[in-house]
Amino acid sequence: MDELVDRLLLIETLNSTLIHFILSSQVEGSVDPDRVDSLTQGLLRARKWMEDTMSMEGIPKSTADMMGLIAKRLAQLESLLPKLSEKAKAAEAGRHPTQEILSFLDETTVRQQAMPTNPQAAIPLVETQPTLPLYETAVAKAKEVYKRVDIEDDQWGLVSQAQQIIDQYSKRCHVLLPVFWLEANRELHRYRSDSPLMEEAIKLPAEYMVKIIKTLLTEAPGARLLQDLYSKRAHETTLEASETERLERAVAKYFSGLDELLRGQMPNVEDKISEAQTAFDGFGWGGPELEKRLIKRINQRCEEALQEATHATEPARQVIYAEITKLLSKLHHAILAEPRLREVLSQMKL
Incomplete structure (x- = not known):
């Protein structure tokens, strides 16, 4: 019976861990794929322990049936988490540079539309220096401030x-x-x-x-x-x-x-x-x-x-x-x- 209590406490611990994971991911606005994968490993072992416990001597049928439902739910979670992990890995890789450039171009377009339409107001008082084409400016802005080398x-x-x-x-x-x-x-x-x-x-x-x-x-x-x-x-x-x-x-x-x-x-x-x-x-x-x-x-x-x-x-x-x-x-x-x-x-x- 003590072993049964220990295993049920394990499930409760896992349950609270999953709840914390869900809530913290919502707060952060992102999902850590490594945390997802570590949870998957924990779920797999917890389900196995649960299934082993169901066949132990002295376990009432009603208890075994309930544990069977829990094991089934754990298996369902196991099948979902790898998919979540793959999506999280893709998201963690960051947006494609082209998206950064397009975002910058959109912002620039808005600023240009907000400029005064009066031709006189648009004439500079001093001669301006040639500027980079808009695309090149966007690329420069999107350039990372750090880089990885081999x-x-x-x-x-x-x-x-x-x-x-x-x-x-x-x-x-x-x-x-x-x-x-x-x-x-x-x-x-x-x-x-x-x-x-x-x-x-x-x-x-x-x-x-x-x-x-x-x-x-x-x-x-x-x-x-x-x-x-x-x-x-x-x-x-x-x-x-x-x-x-x-x-x-x-x-x-x-x-x-x-x-x-x-x-x-x-x-x-x-x-x-x-x-x-x-x-x-x-x-x-x-x-x-x-x-x-x-x-x-x-x-x-x-x-x-x-x-x-x-x-x-x-x-x-x-x-x-x-x-x-x-x-x-x-x-x-x-x-x-x-x-x-x-x-x-x-x-x-x-």
């Missing part, structure tokens, strides 16, 4: 530092999870911008990622758990394509959130902090089969970034830390969404 620039040694830590412990620890954070760190360093804030936009989150790698490999309980896993699981030191794709999208989303700031414009700081708080509140803990102590360490790093966003004295830093909170949360959801990475957390619980 080779990272390890300006502060944070990539090599993380790599050295992993190399040092790879002979006795399973390093797939640290490698995920290393590659996210490496991806950060592939972005370029002329903005004076770009240095902190890269360096600050990279420092968090190095700290996470150190925590996993050198501090309890991660060090012991990864050492134990080393003897039980094949050595894995490279990411699969889907895992890489998730972290690339997460980092791209991070810089997208900083676009306004990198352009020299100050976004609404309170809105940014509110978004970060929502991301932190929606932090994924996974099911009972996952090793929560390691997840808690990631949660602590997210909380630290959120505190910095709240208490930093410089508005620009507040915005960066808010986006770091969202980035770390999204990367964690990416881990929960990937079967292989999730399996690592599960095996450490055994």
Whole structure:
């Protein structure tokens, strides 16, 4: 009976998680595909536990019938979430540049129509310089203030530092999870911008990622758990394509959130902090089969970034830390969404 209660509590936890996901997505006006995929993994396992429970001895038929209805509903949700994830991934990729140009052209047309029609009023007092054609102006406006290149620039040694830590412990620890954070760190360093804030936009989150790698490999309980896993699981030191794709999208989303700031414009700081708080509140803990102590360490790093966003004295830093909170949360959801990475957390619980 105690096991039945535990499983019903699990369903209730999942239910509240889904409600929070729906409401927070409505508030944010967007859906995080990695969070969707991590929910899908949780739903799949919850449904399996529910179906296993239905066949347990001593379960009344009426209870089993009700649980069967719940399992059926979970299966329906499972079939919908992948479709939602694909739509969210497409939306997260952003609008096509042509749409940006057309939007700008529409705005320009409105401004031109609002100009005075009196010919005398339209004559400039001094000779004006030739201007770019409207299309070229639109292209220039739509041009991104940052770009991604193929080779990272390890300006502060944070990539090599993380790599050295992993190399040092790879002979006795399973390093797939640290490698995920290393590659996210490496991806950060592939972005370029002329903005004076770009240095902190890269360096600050990279420092968090190095700290996470150190925590996993050198501090309890991660060090012991990864050492134990080393003897039980094949050595894995490279990411699969889907895992890489998730972290690339997460980092791209991070810089997208900083676009306004990198352009020299100050976004609404309170809105940014509110978004970060929502991301932190929606932090994924996974099911009972996952090793929560390691997840808690990631949660602590997210909380630290959120505190910095709240208490930093410089508005620009507040915005960066808010986006770091969202980035770390999204990367964690990416881990929960990937079967292989999730399996690592599960095996450490055994």
